Amino acid sequence: MDTIFGIDLGTTNSSLAILRDGIPAIIPIDDNGLVPSVVSLDPESGEFVIGWRAKRRSILFPDYTVKSIKRLMGKDTMFLLNS
């Protein structure tokens, strides 16, 4: 049986759903169906964090955080962190 996933890649928030027995269900990430479309790099550990954690630290590390990247997808644009 085919499994169908749906991804809503939004400018501000994203979400992921699965179709089970004809019924769509949101897959929670970090207990939340909505995930901010944000990625942040921890400058000390080198770890990438995404979603809510990335959004919560975006003011602290603005040069290491990427938001609203959707409008640049598909374009030949490189985003440099700490540039």
Added chain:
Amino acid sequence: MRTSTDRLTRIEMALEANKTRQTVNAASSGLTAEQSHDLIALADSLFYILKQFDDQDTLRIFKERVDAVLTVFGLSMLPLEDIPFDDQHHEVREVGSDPQRPNIWILQTLRPGYLYNGRLLRPAWVVVNRLDNQ
């Protein structure tokens, strides 16, 4: 190597775990979302009033007493200060610079955060110390 079946099984388990957690949370304390909201609003109000006195001992005693009440309902207030920033519990609202305090530590809590049965209910809004320009 992970197969697509493995991944699907993991997703199914995550969905079931989330459903179970919601059921357990609802049943464990008998606290409705509205009651939880009211309790947090009350604790917030007391926090804002006491914060005006700018007295660390008063705030510490307040937090101990509020925690004693909230714990009965499965709620707890996150620590207010003297702790490092943690993006799993805190949301940075302002960045400050105090050479007397460690880097990436919380200087001030603007709005308290809460846990419900150990899980984040609402992140704390905080001012974080940033000493360098990394």
